[in-house]
Amino acid sequence: MRQKKTFMKRGQKIGTVLVICGAVFGLTLGGPAMLSAKEVKIGVIWPLTGPNAYLGGTCKSMTDVVLDLINNSHDIDSPGDMFRSKGLPNLGGATVKFIYGDDEAKPDVGRSAAERLVTVDKVDAMQGTVMSGVSTVISQVTEKYQVPIVNSNSTSPKLTQRGFKWFFRTTPHAKTFIGTILAFLKDLRDKKNLKIETIAIVCEDTQWGQDAADVIRKNCPKYGLKVVVDIPYAQESTSVEAEVLNLKKTNPDVIFMSSYDNDAILFQKTYKKYNLNIPIVANNTGHTNQLFGDTFGKDTHFVMTRDMWSASMLETIPLAKRLDEMLKKIGFKAGMNETTGRVFIGTLTLMDAINRAGSTDKKAIQKALQETNIPGSYLALPWEGVKFDSNGQNMYGGAIMTQWHDRQLKAIWPWQISETDVVWKLPSW
Amino acid sequence: MLLQSIASGLLVGSVYAIIAVGLTLIWGIMEVVNFAHGSYLMLSMYICYVLHMLMGFDPLLSMPIAVVILFFIGIGTYKTIIFRIMNAPMLFQIFTTFALQFIINYTVFLIAKPTFRTVKITFLDGVVKVKGLFLDNAMIVSALVCVLAFLFLHIFLQFTKIGKGIRATTDNPRAALALGIDIEKMYAYTWGVSLALVAVAGAILSRIIYTHPTVGDKFGLFAFVAVALGGFGSIYGALLGGLMIGVVTTVTGVYAIPWFKLPSIFAIFILTLIVRPRGLLGWK
Numbered sequence: 001m002r003q004k005k006t007f008m009k010r011g012q013k014i015g016t017v018l019v020i021c022g023a024v025f026g027l028t029l030g031g032p033a034m035l036s037a038k039e040v041k042i043g044v045i046w047p048l049t050g051p052n053a054y055l056g057g058t059c060k061s062m063t064d065v066v067l068d069l070i071n072n073s074h075d076i077d078s079p080g081d082m083f084r085s086k087g088l089p090n091l092g093g094a095t096v097k098f099i100y101g102d103d104e105a106k107p108d109v110g111r112s113a114a115e116r117l118v119t120v121d122k123v124d125a126m127q128g129t130v131m132s133g134v135s136t137v138i139s140q141v142t143e144k145y146q147v148p149i150v151n152s153n154s155t156s157p158k159l160t161q162r163g164f165k166w167f168f169r170t171t172p173h174a175k176t177f178i179g180t181i182l183a184f185l186k187d188l189r190d191k192k193n194l195k196i197e198t199i200a201i202v203c204e205d206t207q208w209g210q211d212a213a214d215v216i217r218k219n220c221p222k223y224g225l226k227v228v229v230d231i232p233y234a235q236e237s238t239s240v241e242a243e244v245l246n247l248k249k250t251n252p253d254v255i256f257m258s259s260y261d262n263d264a265i266l267f268q269k270t271y272k273k274y275n276l277n278i279p280i281v282a283n284n285t286g287h288t289n290q291l292f293g294d295t296f297g298k299d300t301h302f303v304m305t306r307d308m309w310s311a312s313m314l315e316t317i318p319l320a321k322r323l324d325e326m327l328k329k330i331g332f333k334a335g336m337n338e339t340t341g342r343v344f345i346g347t348l349t350l351m352d353a354i355n356r357a358g359s360t361d362k363k364a365i366q367k368a369l370q371e372t373n374i375p376g377s378y379l380a381l382p383w384e385g386v387k388f389d390s391n392g393q394n395m396y397g398g399a400i401m402t403q404w405h406d407r408q409l410k411a412i413w414p415w416q417i418s419e420t421d422v423v424w425k426l427p428s429w
Numbered sequence: 430m431l432l433q434s435i436a437s438g439l440l441v442g443s444v445y446a447i448i449a450v451g452l453t454l455i456w457g458i459m460e461v462v463n464f465a466h467g468s469y470l471m472l473s474m475y476i477c478y479v480l481h482m483l484m485g486f487d488p489l490l491s492m493p494i495a496v497v498i499l500f501f502i503g504i505g506t507y508k509t510i511i512f513r514i515m516n517a518p519m520l521f522q523i524f525t526t527f528a529l530q531f532i533i534n535y536t537v538f539l540i541a542k543p544t545f546r547t548v549k550i551t552f553l554d555g556v557v558k559v560k561g562l563f564l565d566n567a568m569i570v571s572a573l574v575c576v577l578a579f580l581f582l583h584i585f586l587q588f589t590k591i592g593k594g595i596r597a598t599t600d601n602p603r604a605a606l607a608l609g610i611d612i613e614k615m616y617a618y619t620w621g622v623s624l625a626l627v628a629v630a631g632a633i634l635s636r637i638i639y640t641h642p643t644v645g646d647k648f649g650l651f652a653f654v655a656v657a658l659g660g661f662g663s664i665y666g667a668l669l670g671g672l673m674i675g676v677v678t679t680v681t682g683v684y685a686i687p688w689f690k691l692p693s694i695f696a697i698f699i700l701t702l703i704v705r706p707r708g709l710l711g712w713k
Contacts, residue, residue, distance in 0.1 A: 051641070053544040104543055205688075231687040238638045238647060241437045242682020242690050249430045249683055262545050262639055273556050274433075274563050 040088060040096045040360055042350065043117030043147075045128030045138055050104035051236055051262050054291045055130055055339065059153065061332035062343040063098055063127070065323060070096045070351055076322060079352040079374050088351070090358040096351065099123060103134045105260075110134035114141035124360040125149065127350055131260075132156035133207040139167045148353070148365045152346020153339065156211040160393040168369045170346045170386055172397040174208075174283075177306050178215045180399040181281050182223040184306075184413045185254065189224070191415075194424055198228045200252040202243065202259075202267070203283075204235040209258040212283050216256055228252050235263060244270045247278065258283040265295055272299055277426045280304065281401075290334040293407040300404035302423040307402040308381050309338040310411035312419055320380045341381040349374060349386050433562050434680045440568035442675020443575040444630055448648050449655035449667035450582065451626035457662030458599045458619045461511060462519075464526040467649020468533035469624050473499055473631025474640040475537060481548045481635075488548060489570065492632035496625045503624030507617040515616070530646075538642040545639040571633040578629050579668065582622070586664075591618055599662075654698050660711020669709055673697070 044063055047056035069076065069083045076083045080090065087093035099121050101113030110129060117123050118141060126142055126149040129135050135154040142149040143164050151159065151169045155177060160169055189196040201216060203209035210232065220227050229250045231243050244267070247255060255278050259267060264286030282305040286292060293300055314321045314336065323344060324336040332340075353372060357364035374386040376396070384396040401413035403422060410419040452466045476495045477488035488495075510529065514522050553566050586592035597605040598615040606612050630648070638644065652667075655674050659666025674694050682690035701708065 050543045051545050229687075233687070234691070238634075238644070239441055239678075241441060242434070242679045243687060245430065245434055245437065245679065245683045246687055265547075266638070273565050275556075 038094055040091065040094050040354060041121060041123045042096060042098050043101060043114070043121060043123035043126040043128075044098045045101040045103050045110060045113050045117070045126070045134075047105040047130055047134070048100065048102040050102075050106065052105040052130060052260055054261055054289060055285070056102070056105075058289070058332070058334070058337070058339045059130060059343045060100065061327055061330060062323075062340040063347055064330060065326045066344060066347040066351070067096060067098055068326070076319065077378065078348070079378055080355045082351060082355055088355045090355045091360070094360075101128070103129050103131075103138070105131055105134065107134050107137040111137045111141060114138040118142065118145045118147055123147065124362065125350060125354065125365050127152065127346055130154060131206065131208060132159060132211065135159060136207060139164060142166055146366075147362055148350075148369055150346050150350040150353075150369070152342045152349075154208070156207050157215070158207070158211060160391040164392065166366060168349070168372075168388055168392040168394075170349050170394045170397070171342050172394070172399065174212050174215050176397070177283060177399050178212060178219060180401065181256070181283070181306050182216070182219055182225070184401045185225065185281065186223045187413065187415075188422065188424070192422070192424070196253045197224070197226060198252040198254075199225045200229045200231065200247055200250060200255045200278075201227055202231045202233065202247070202255055202257045204259055204263055205232045206235050208285075209235070212258040233263070235260065237263065237266065240267055240270050243267075244274050244276060248274055248276055252278060254278065255280045256283070257281075257287065259286040261286045261289055261291055264292055268292070268296055268299065268301070268303070271301070272429050275429060277428070279424055279426060282306070284338065287404075288338055288402075288409065290337065290407075293404060293409070296404075298406050299429065300406065301429065302403055302405070302426055304401055304403045304412065304422075305409070306399045307338050307409065307411075308397075308399055309336065309341050310400065310402055310409065310417070310419060312411060312417070313382065317380060317382065319378075323380055336380065338381075344380045345383070345386060348378065430683065431680070434683045435676055436562050436564065437568075438676030438679035439672055440565065440572050440675070441679065442672035443572040444633055444671075445648070445651050445655055445674050446668045446671025447575045447578055447626055448630045449652040449659070449671045450579070450664050451623040451630075452649075452652045453656045453659070453662060453664060453667040454619055454623045454626070456656065457664070458595060459511075459515070459616055461515070461522050462526065463623070464523065464649070465529040465533060466623075466627065466652055467645030467647070468530045469499060469502070469645070470627045470631045470634070470648055471537065471640070471642060471645035472502070472533065473628040474635040474644060475541065476628075477632050477635040478546055478548055478640045487550070487552060488632040488635045489553070489574075492574075492629060495628040495632050499624040499628035499631075500621040503620035503622070504617045506624075507620040511620065512613065512616070530649075534642050534646075541642065543642055545641045547639045548635050550636055567636055571637070574629060574633060578626060579664075582626070582664070585622070591615070595619055595622075651694070654694050656708075658698055658701050658708060660708025663708065663710040666708055666710035 046059045073086050074083045087095045101117050103110030103113055130153045132154040135151055143166050148166050152171055155173045157173045157175050185196050201213050203213040233243050280303045284305055287303055287305045320336050327335050353368035354365055357368040372386055376383050376385045387395050389395050400411055402409040403412045412418050412422045455461055455463050473495045477491040480486045480491040514525050553570050555566050557564050594610045594615045598612045602612050651674055655670030656667050659670030677693050678690050681693040
């Protein structure tokens with residue numbers, strides 16, 4: 001009897017130990033890296049070389065800043081308090097590693113970069129890119145391989161109309177932005193009594209430019225504007241003499257442009273050459289980057305652009321000021337702007353999702369992205385927040401209008417946030 | 430506005446013309462189609478860009494250096510590659526120069542990366558207004574340089590020993606050989622002169638547009654159309670073809686549907702082939 005009791009006691013001990021071992025074993029082997037992940041790999045694609053290299057460099061500067069915020073401790077509020085700890089807190093302090101790909105602003109190169117990141121580097125999630133035409137192709141790769149991707153900069157509405165389940169976009173798209181531009185023009189016409197009846201559309205010929213052209217063409221009549229000429233031009237054109245002379249001949253009240261950096265610069269040079277003095281409202285990008293301001297100085301000639309940033313936000317959004325300082329510290333002298341603001345929000349959203357997922361499991365990250373609800377107080381731009389609809393499109397986010405005054409962009413609309421009066425009647429060049 | 434379009438078109442066309450003349454020289458004298466022509470234009474632009482960044486030279490000042498460098502590159506290209514395919518079937522020649530285009534473009538791509546680069550112009554910038562026409566100073570200088578280049582080419586071909594040798598080789602290579610003219614040397618000089626002309630265009634263009642590894646491809650295409658329009662082998666035909674392309678693209682872009690600007694060149698080209706297959710000034 002005593003032997004039986006001793007045996008049973010030993011058996012219980014052994015059994016208990018086995019159960020505990022089994023539990024620990026099961027937890028550590030229960031699928032891909034759970035709480036003890038050492039490193040989270042994110043594939044990030046930007047146009048680091050090619051015609052949009054300046055834009056790509058801008059984006060990379062901000063992702064480098066966010067990487068520092070995540071992997072080191074900073075006294076800055078963030079969802080899940082990610083920035084105050086080192087690494088992602090819900091993944092046992094796992095370090096985040098960005099593996100960069102360069103799309104050179106070309107869809108085929110972007111596709112190759114995405115394929116490499118997914119199949120060779122085996123990243124856990126992705127972010128990128130800028131040009132809508134390239135984002136279209138990259139997201140086809142991530143959808144095929146079921147890798148979650150966050151896009152913070154491409155604005156073609158079609159990107160979130162494809163029924164993709166792994167693509168999430170934090171930036172508003174062209175319909176929102178064009179709506180802002182048209183509302184501004186109508187408000188300007190009504191409140192300032194200006195003659196704004198005819199409009200010329202001058203857009204580059206890739207997906208971004210032509211989607212913007214489609215949206216504005218369809219919506220102009222609702223705002224009392226007549227499209228008098230539609231000029232699609234080849235991106236990376238070597239000469240725009242014909243286009244500018246056509247505008248001079250047509251003489252619209254306002255010109256709407258969607259241009260990347262080099263095209264915006266070429267057009268502005270040609271406008272000056274032919275003394276074209278028609279107000280321009282631009283769809284951001286080439287007309288918003290500091291490169292435009294630095295290239296032209298006073299010859300920015302009061303170009304207006306839809307924007308999401310103005311310098312006054314450095315005072316009204318403390319996080320923006322911190323980020324501005326961090327950008328300048330790593331050598332990005334232009335500091336905070338609309339592009340870096342949007343990239344910050346995209347990267348933050350992805351990091352927040354992975355942290356909430358507590359895992360590098362792609363389905364878990366996808367689910368976490370679908371459940372994203374980041375309040376506006378954590379963002380570097382004045383948006384309500386980040387929350388995705390069933391198509392993966394952020395339901396929040398809006399734009400303002402800014403105008404170049406020498407080398408600076410100043411907010412001009414809505415009226416309550418304007419820093420200066422709108423210059424509509426242009427002086428001589 | 431029509432006069433302005435024509436004036437702007439002529440100024441732009443003068444650059445296309447000088448690129449086309451270089452191309453037609455090689456075809457007219459050696460019957461080799463040089464698909465790498467645009468790539469050499471790009472090389473000239475990079476030479477001017479590098480000299481601008483290192484020494485602060487305006488490309489107009491770097492032009493003689495680019496001309497000399499490209500002249501010797503042309504001779505080198507002939508002596509190492511082209512001479513081997515002189516008697517090869519045409520398709521073989523086409524593929525060889527096509528391959529050369531890719532090798533040059535992607536070598537530069539690897540070294541310089543595809544970032545777009547621009548030269549900051551500090552003199553002969555701005556616009557003059559002549560009888561209501563806006564004329565870009567940079568383009569006026571370009572047109573003048575092109576005119577000088579044509580004059581120089583004319584004098585070279587008509588009055589120098591090498592030029593006469595090149596013309597003799599063009600007319601009848603066997604007779605030229607029999608007369609003691611070293612036709613291999615004439616062919617090498619032809620390549621050198623062709624690329625020297627492209628170097629002039631490259632220096633001009635580097636002041637106006639951005640430099641990147643594939644910038645020459647578009648101009649190479651325009652040059653082919655100009656040569657075919659003007660007539661293969663005709664220098665004055667290439668000149669006329671280049672000017673026509675400049676004017677047609679500008680006028681079409683202003684008065685017709687803007688996106689038809691580029692297709693209009695090819696439409697005119699096809700029309701010329703139908704009506705006058707040898708080109709406007711081509712040989713019979």
